[in-house]
Amino acid sequence: MYFLYIIECTDKSLYTGITIDVERRFSEHKNGKGGHYTSSKEVVRVVYTEQYPNRSRALKREAQIKGWRREKKLDLIKYGKPN
Numbered sequence: 001m002y003f004l005y006i007i008e009c010t011d012k013s014l015y016t017g018i019t020i021d022v023e024r025r026f027s028e029h030k031n032g033k034g035g036h037y038t039s040s041k042e043v044v045r046v047v048y049t050e051q052y053p054n055r056s057r058a059l060k061r062e063a064q065i066k067g068w069r070r071e072k073k074l075d076l077i078k079y080g081k082p083n
Helices: 020-030 053-064 072-079
Strands: 001-009 014-019 043-052
Touching: 001 020, 001 053, 001 072, 014 020, 014 043, 014 053, 014 072, 020 043, 043 053, 043 072
Parallel strands: none
Antiparallel strands: 001 014, 001 043
């Protein structure tokens, strides 16, 4: 089982990633070990997750969301779907 997640940073930026353990991955991001982008940001909270049966499907969804404008990501977080 894989999870797609979106994390909000203190500067209000959004980071999207995938993992098999959201809590562990968030902790890594919080401790500066989660990736290049979040190592230079302070992460605040996980604002959104989706569950996928395999890594391939989660990666495809991650790529899709990373290509979206901020407003579309915020709609997904707020409504569960982009407008």
